[in-house]
Structures are given as structure tokens and as C-alpha cells.
Amino acid sequence: MGSYSVAPFPIHRPRRLRQTPALRRLVRETQLHPDQLVLPLFCRSGRKLRAAVNSMPGVFQLSPDELVREAAAAVKAGVRAVLLFGIPDKKDAKASGAYARNGIVQQATRLLKHELPELLVITDVCLCEYMEHGHCGIVHQGKTGAHILNDPTLKLLAQTAASHAEAGADIVAPSDMMDGRVRAIREQLDQQGFTETPIMAYAAKFASAYYGPFREAAESAPRFGDRRSYQMDAANAQEAMREVASDLQEGADIIMVKPALAYLDILSRQSRVPLPNSGVLRQRRILDD
Numbered sequence: 001m002g003s004y005s006v007a008p009f010p011i012h013r014p015r016r017l018r019q020t021p022a023l024r025r026l027v028r029e030t031q032l033h034p035d036q037l038v039l040p041l042f043c044r045s046g047r048k049l050r051a052a053v054n055s056m057p058g059v060f061q062l063s064p065d066e067l068v069r070e071a072a073a074a075v076k077a078g079v080r081a082v083l084l085f086g087i088p089d090k091k092d093a094k095a096s097g098a099y100a101r102n103g104i105v106q107q108a109t110r111l112l113k114h115e116l117p118e119l120l121v122i123t124d125v126c127l128c129e130y131m132e133h134g135h136c137g138i139v140h141q142g143k144t145g146a147h148i149l150n151d152p153t154l155k156l157l158a159q160t161a162a163s164h165a166e167a168g169a170d171i172v173a174p175s176d177m178m179d180g181r182v183r184a185i186r187e188q189l190d191q192q193g194f195t196e197t198p199i200m201a202y203a204a205k206f207a208s209a210y211y212g213p214f215r216e217a218a219e220s221a222p223r224f225g226d227r228r229s230y231q232m233d234a235a236n237a238q239e240a241m242r243e244v245a246s247d248l249q250e251g252a253d254i255i256m257v258k259p260a261l262a263y264l265d266i267l268s269r270q271s272r273v274p275l276p277n278s279g280v281l282r283q284r285r286i287l288d289d
């Protein structure tokens, strides 16, 4: 914030600019517009299906036909972007449904781009919805318990992102918090010719009980343990800065802090910090969720 002096009262009367709605709108520093909103949608196979999500009244798991209707209503209301989450018919230990050519998100993406070409389709890139154990990576059961394997998971995430791009996704959004996944995804996209597909990274994603209702909607709650070995510790602000910096260096085009409301200090810090080697962070869009 710049430092400038303000004339004292009664020369300066801040209330002068608060007198009418038009005046207040004219000088409003922050504007919220439907253009800036993204509607999360949950899709699963079927027809004419709207399965209520009890934890979030008004939110439904939708079959592809209903998904198109919901997205069309959003476009009509001025919201031009959706973020797709898929609930597969079958889950397994290698999340096959995540990167299947005809997986639910791939099908839904093709349909949405066909029916509503101007709609921005963003796809969630993660494995938890497709894994029988509900974790975001490959699980190895060792003597000391279950471990989420980082590097072998990268390959599946990259494959998932590329299959979404192939289906027509406008942006891919990795939410898994594995180390190095933005780079792995960027490389895979580029290799397959999707050099223009942006990556929106959940860069600083904190382990949080706030995700409970969302996991019910996406049917992605872990069957054992929790996500603390890959999602961030709530107390770590410095680490959040490093996570964001490394995602940008790996090629993220948009970064995200999640959950937003409880981490406004992190959002505020991120927007002020110059990045080593690669320009200024504030040139990137910083989104909350």
C-alpha cells in the first residue's frame, strides 16, 4: 500500500463519497462480477439423474444430460466457467477411470464443449474419486502402514490431464498436492501437442475439515488415514509461499489457495510477493475456491 497523507477533518470527509448507491458503486475498490466465478459441477453416468448431495443443499450429482442443463443455466446467469468433478461407476487401485478415454469427465467435457462451445470447461485433475481407497495417489502398504507414493502417481496425473485436454478441456486443475505434478502435467501436455492448455494449480492446499461436504459430493473421502502427508499443515504460511513459487516455476498459469476463507492472510501475501527468476507473482491470477 502506498503512503500518502490525507487532509484532516473537516476538509476531508470520507462520508461524502458514500452518499448514494451510484456514488458508492463508482468508487468501489473491489468488484465481484459473474465473469470471475467458476461453478463446480459433479457428474456421473446415467440419464435424467439429479442425485441430491445431503451435505450441500442445492448441489447435485448430475448425469451428462442434466449437466448440460445446469451449465446452460449458469451461462444464462453470466457464469461462463465450470469446474468438473467426476464420480466413476467403478473405482480401483490405479484410478483407471481418471484417465480412461471414455471416463465420465472426458465424456462430460466433450458433451459440454459440443453443446456450449463458449463455456470454459475446467477439469479437476486428481485420483481420489477414482481410487478404491479414496487417496489422491497410489498407495503402498508397508510395514509401518500405508504410504502415498509420489513419483509413480505423477505419471497417472499427467495421463489424466492429457486425456482431459484431448476431450476438449480448456484448463486442467490439479488438486492432488503431489510434489512435481505441475511439471509432469506440463511436459505431458506439451508432448501431446496441448501447449496452449493452461494449468490452474491448487498450489497451497491445506488439510482441512472444510472439505468434508465436498468429499461427500465427489465420493472421494479416504477409506483410511487422512491427507496430511500430502496436503499442507494449517500452521505453515512460509511453506505456502514456497509451494506457490514452485508451482509457478513448474509452469502453473493460475494458482489457487484452498480453502480460501480461512486463509485470507495467505492470499494477501501471495499477491504481494515478487518471484525469483520468473517475473512478478501478481501478474498471475490468484484465485480462491
Ligand SMILES: [Zn+2]
Binding pocket: 126, 127, 128, 129, 135, 136, 175, 176, 220
Ligand atoms: Zn484428490
